Each structure stands twice: as structure tokens, then as C-alpha cells.
Amino acid sequence: MSATTLTPTSPKAAAVDKPVSWKVPVTLSVVAVAALVVFGSMAPGASATFGISTDRDLLQLPALTVSGVAGGWVCALAMLALAGYSVYLARAAAKLPAWVPIVFGALFVVGFLIWVVAGARTTSISLAGLIAGSVTLAVPLVFGSLSGVLCERAGVVNIAIEGQLLGGAFTAAVLSTVTGSVYVGLLGAAVAGALVSLILAIFSIKYVVNQIIVGVVLNVLISGLTGYLFSTVLTRDPEHFNAPGRLPIIEIPFLSAIPIIGPILFRQSVVGYLMYIAVAAVWFGLFKTKWGLRVRAVGEHPQAADTVGIKVNRIRFWNVILGGAIAGVGGSFFTLVAVDSFTKDISGGRGFIALAALIFGRWNPIGAFLAALLFGFADNLQSLLTIIGTPVPSQFMAMLPYAVTIFAVAGLVGRSRPPAADGIPYVKG
């Protein structure tokens, strides 16, 4: 192993030498044909109606009504055309532009929505509600996956995201109630997440214990600890320990009245705005600053980083702490924004979904953000579809988020490569 360069090999550079891959064209073609059969020839006779404006929007747009048959055929044929284009490019050995799979995916979602809504008992759905709910469900996932990005980019596997979220949720509820200020609770959530991380950092970096085991143990520990305190203290006197109140929703004038994007971008609580800021900040920090270069070097090739004078374990330590603080803030979303009290295991396994979003997003903050949004969208769509009464059984609908992931990872994203030194403790010598 020569350590001549600190920058990790970019996946783009590797792709140039590879022979033309037929994977994407084949995936697209198969899906397009399936869409033609399902969305086109099996299209329901009714029309699908999509509500766009909510009562509070400035601009009241009329609901959009699309005929099931026409909409289905248009989407399916457009998908087929894109698949054909990708086959043509592959034959010519040209590189597929990135917009092709993205537009294809969007067409698939639109076609699916038209098909499923037009075939339902109630053939109308609120698009604004669908999008807003998706973002709500995605917020903790985004914070959790950012925590993962910070830790794993520096070479420490963070399985403890679930524990960090839960610790944050619990501390936010208790501290807000005791001090009477939700902002103190928010701060406390960050500290709680960082404390969970501190244990992870001490054991995995100082005592080089297997990082996955420490993470799993931490999840059990935090679940047990918060559950125990909930049963013994919080339920006995909820007024003084478990009535945190809510973080206020801050509306940005005019912008918040834009249909669909207004509520998700400009009608959020502090935690919601922090999410967008955190994604941008972590991305900028990791890829545009000296600090980020060092972090990535430590995660890819710690020996090389060490030889040029970077303190490997110190960088890892602080990254793990920072990651925990971010996940802790995400946890406060459960108890300060979504509802205003803590209940046992309120994080409900979302830390593990965040982990999946991190891998799906290829250890990149923006990728992880988009993956988390996709999971949130699939989750919310799934429940909304059971509300309007689709002909598809709910068990199949519950599979949707996972089916989407497998399709996206296997067919479009390609190999997801972790940082080279992820999970390997660094010991000098």
C-alpha cells in the first residue's frame, strides 16, 4: 500500500476504464415494460385527483385531475422511451447522463401514484399532505444518518444512532419540563446524544473494543435506561417531568404560503430548519474544508494521515462526539416537535433506518439526506394509500420502502463503498 495521495479514488475516475455496463439499461427496460403492462393496459377507468393547496396557502391552486388511462399510458410510454435511449447510449458505448435514471424514477413514481389513486375507493389524495408528512417522517432519519456520516467518514462505525436518538428524545422531554424552556431541552438533547457518543468513542477508540458490539450494547443500554426512568419517574409525575411543550413553528412570511414547498421549507420548527442547515454544513465541511479533508483521510487511510501529522484518534474522537450531538438534536424532534411527551422506545427503530439511509446515500451527507427523504416518502405514501383504500393489500404496501431501496441500490446507485478504514481501530505502531 503506497500512501502517495490522501484523496480517495473518486468513483467517476474508476468508471472511465470500465467496459460499458448494461445493468442500468436492462433495469430500466424491465421496469418500463412492467409499467406498460400495469400502468397502461391495466389502468383503472377512474380519474385520480391530487389536492395541491392547503387552506393556509396564499395561492389557491385547483386540484389536479388526471385520467387513470391517459396518465398511465403517458408515463409508461415516456419511461419506455427513456429506457430505449439508455439502450441506444449503451450500444454506442456512451456514458448515460445522470438525469436519465432520475427522470425515469420520477416518472415511475408519478405513474404509480396515478394508477394506485385512480384504482382506490376514494380517488383523491392530498399531494401537499403527502409531501409534508414525508418530510416529517424523514427529519429524525436525516439527523441520524448525518451522525453516521460524521462517524463513519472518520472510520468509526456508528450502530448507536438509535440510542443517540432515544437519548436525545428523553433528555429533551425531561429538561424542557424541568427548566420550562424548550430551547434548554433542545440543547440538552444535543448533550445527551454527545454523551452516548462519548461512551462509543471511549470504548471504540481508546479501548479498541469492537465498534459494532459497543454500538449494539449502547442501544440496549439507552433503551433500558430511558424505559426504566420512564416507568419509575416520568409516569409517576408527568406534570413535572414529561410535559415539555412544543417548539414553536416559525413561518417565513410569503414564502410559507407557496403550495407544497412552502410548508416543508418555510413552515418548520427550529429543528426542521436545523436539519437543512446541518445537511449543508456537514457537506461543506467534509468536502470543502481542510478539516473535512483530514477527516476523510483518517477514514480512508489512517496510517498515511498519521505520517503527515494528523492526530488520527483525536479527529475520530471529536467526530464521534459531534455526530452524537447531531443525532441527539434529531431525537428532540420526537418529543418537542412531533408530540409533546416522551413514551417508551419512541424512536421505534428509526436509528437503523437512518443507518440504511447512510449506506444508500453512499456515506455522503446529501445522498443520505435524499435517501432519508425517500424512506419518509415511501413510509407516508404507504399509510396514505391504505387510508384512501387501495386494492393492493396493506402488507404489500408495507414492503414499499424496502422494495424501493432494493430497486434503487441494485439497479441505479451501484456499488456503495464505505470508507476504507471504516470500523478498523487505529493503533500506532
Add this chain to the structure above:
Amino acid sequence: MKNSLRALQRRTVAGAAAISATALMLTACGAAPTSTGSASASASDYTACMVSDSGGFDDKSFNQSTYEGLKKASTELGIQEKHVQSKADTDYGPNLRSMVQANCKLTVTVGFLLGDATKEIATANPKSHFAIVDYIDPKFPDNVKPIVYDTAQAAFLAGYLAAAESKTGKVATFGGLNIPTVTIFMDGFADGVKYYNQKKSKSVQVLGWDKDKKDGTFVGDFKQVDKGKVLTQGFLDQGADVILPVAGPVGGGAAAAIKEANAKGATDKLIWVDSDGYLTAPEYKDVIMTSVQKTMTDAVETVIKQDKDGKFSKTPYVGTLANGGVALAPFHDFDSKIDAGTKSELDQLKKDIISGAVKVQSPSSPQQQ
């Protein structure tokens, strides 16, 4: 090099040992049977025990109500009690075994999810007595007494009330998991709305549950409170204005969504389940119109008393409107808002269900199994 490696290994082992010891200690905190000796000097050596499902004894719902029954029995009958919470589905067997080993005369297991574990352990320990809440199985051995509820009867009344009180002509229900003890509420609710429609020639719609297809809207567990809130917002977006969440603590999410909508001028309402939500979840009392109650506390106490007096039998206890095992809770703050006509119709309907003039049917009902 070799030395440092060995030192490293030692450190690793010590670290791992320390961390797992801490974890063990804490899990032990959560799971060890807690026993409360009775205060009276004549405390008998009779011990009644209880194992919760993963919801825990503080779920403001059926685990909690059952546990209240045990506590009540312990103070009033002067017996010993032990209880243990299960954290995961894999805890049921071990927790039950530990109760048998702790010399429990009667062990009450709470919930459908403990059905298989109870059957297995009861078969293996024919001398111990068991009672299981919310589950019935013809293959239970003779030492298991099922405590079940025909909840559909009370939910039928709730459905009628919801339909009468809905201004939008749409009401909704959702569950935690698609299991019989949850869907029995949804069946009764949907049929109550249907009955209202027939009586009044209206067409109030039920969202979230299709009785014929046995399928509807489910959270997927009893923990994700925020998802319950997003789901409820979805129902409200679709125009529903009375919501019945059958999902334990997740009902709090539904209440939060309704509170938010009402703050913006809506008049949406919530129907709580299992216990009287006005009393057990007072933070949501301004949106709780009523509750579909299972009065488990008394049933559990009675079963314990019978066993202590040597009158244990495997005949199931079935809670109905007739014996007060299930009921529609008082309206509390909503009392003045509900039309007097509706109230008298509900009273009549209750009488008709008890007399059998109106039949409430659910495939999940214990009387039809």
C-alpha cells in the same frame, strides 16, 4: 510488538467485559421481577404474578389497566404480587418461566402476543395456574383461564356516536398491528357507523378499515408515536373528523395531530381505547370525546380472588356490555356538546345489543370463535 499486542488484547477484553457488565446490570433493572409484599401481617403465601407484553405496565392502556387489577388484588386480598415487563417478543418465554420458578400460584399474562408462550409454559407446568388477557385458544390446557372481551359491542356504540357527531360525513380508525384484539375494535366501529347509516339513511364513510377485506391502516407497531401523528394528519386531510386509534401509546400522536388542527379552528375529535382516556391520558382530555373501555382491572381482581379461594376454572371470562366488561366511557367535557337525542339512541342501542335485538358480529370476537 508482541507485548503491545497482548496488552491491546487485554485492554479489549477488559473494556468489553466492563461494557457488557453495565448493560447486563441495566437490563436486569428492567426485567427482574419486582415484588411487593403485602403490608398486612396476615399476608398469605399466595402469590399472584403478571407478565406484560412489550408495551409495558405504563402504556396508559391495557397493560396498565391489568396491572391495576393485580395491585388492587394485592392490597384488598392481602396477597403477594410479582410483575415483570417484557421488552421484546423473545422475553415472553423466559419471563414466564421465571414466574413459575418464583412459585407463583397464578400468573396473568397480558395480551395476544403472549398466547403461544403461555400455552407452552402452562402445558409444561400443569400445577401452576395461568390467566391470559385478550387471547383464547381451544388448545389451551386446563390450567389456563382466558380473560377476553367482546370489545366490538362497545366499539359499535362508539361507531354510532362518531357517525352522529361527524360534520364531514367521514370518520376514521387505524390500528397498531393487524391482530384480532386490535381489529375487533375496528370491526365494531365500522359496523356501528353502518348501522347509523341504515337507521338515518345517511352515508357516513369509514376510512382506515375495510371489514370485508380485513385490511386497513396500521402503524406497524405500538411505539412510533410520531407516525401515528402523521397518519392522523393524513386522515384529517382526507376530511375525517372523528378518529379512533387502536394503537396504545401511539394514540397520543393522533391526539397531538387533532390538537394542532383544532388550534387552527377545526373541531375534530378523538375516541380513546382500552381505558377511559380522560382519566389515564389527561393531557389530551380536551379532544377525547369518549373511550371504548375494557374494564380489566375488576376482571383481573375477580380471577385472582377466585383462584385464591380455590375456585379456579378454565371457563373463559368474557367481558360484554351486559356484564360491564366492556363499555362506552362517560363523555366528560363533551357531555354538553352531544345531542340529547343521540344519547338516548345510544342508551337504546346498548339495551338492544344486550338483549340480542341488534347483533354485533366480528370474526375476532371471542364468542364467535
